[in-house]
Amino acid sequence: FELTPATVNLVLPGTPLVPADVTTLDAANAGGDAKANLQGRLIRIKAAKLLDVFTSGGGRNAQIDDGSGALTVRFDSHVVADVATLQSTFTAGKCYDWTGILKAFTSPPVELFPRTLSEVTEVACP
Numbered sequence: 001f002e003l004t005p006a007t008v009n010l011v012l013p014g015t016p017l018v019p020a021d022v023t024t025l026d027a028a029n030a031g032g033d034a035k036a037n038l039q040g041r042l043i044r045i046k047a048a049k050l051l052d053v054f055t056s057g058g059g060r061n062a063q064i065d066d067g068s069g070a071l072t073v074r075f076d077s078h079v080v081a082d083v084a085t086l087q088s089t090f091t092a093g094k095c096y097d098w099t100g101i102l103k104a105f106t107s108p109p110v111e112l113f114p115r116t117l118s119e120v121t122e123v124a125c126p
Contacts, residue, residue, distance in 0.1 A: 019044035019099050025068035027102055031110025043112070044099045045071070047123050053092045059083030061111070062090070064098060067126070073098060074111045089117065095125035 011017065019042040027045065030038035048064040054075070055062070060083060063070045080086055090096070100114035114120055 017042050021046060023068040024048055024064060024066045024071040027112060028069055028071045028108075028110060030102060031104060031108065038102050039104055039110075041102055042099065043102050044097060045112070046097050047095045047126050048098055049095050049125060050090055050092050053090060054083060054086040059086065062086075064096075064112075072105075072108045072111045073100070074113055075117075076113060079114065079116060085117075090120070095123050097121050097123050 048066040051063040061074050099119040100112045105111045
């Protein structure tokens with residue numbers, strides 16, 4: 001890989017990162033290009049409905065949709081050790097604000113990875 005031009009932003013320790021607010025469709029569309037601007041960024045998707053309760057990907061993947069199109073969310077084992085926690089914490093049909101890192105994958109082509117359970121908060125559905 002070659003990085004040209006490269007910009008480095010210095011973030012001092014203790015400085016909170018501000019996620020970019022995007023739609024589920026914007027995030028899903030970034031999956032086709034590993035160099036897309038949203039790849040590897042901290043993003044937030046507001047009021048996206050949980051379509052299923054972590055039933056795929058070994059019980060770590062679920063689909064969310066803010067009304068613009070579906071996106072896969074995945075909780076890695078270092079975030080949630082027991083998949084039963086995901087099924088008891090989240091309810092299909094409810095809406096949540098989802099914050100995490102958007103990462104390329106093969107199938108689906110992109111997934112949202114929350115860094116902690118606290119990055120997902122229940123909100124009223126629009």
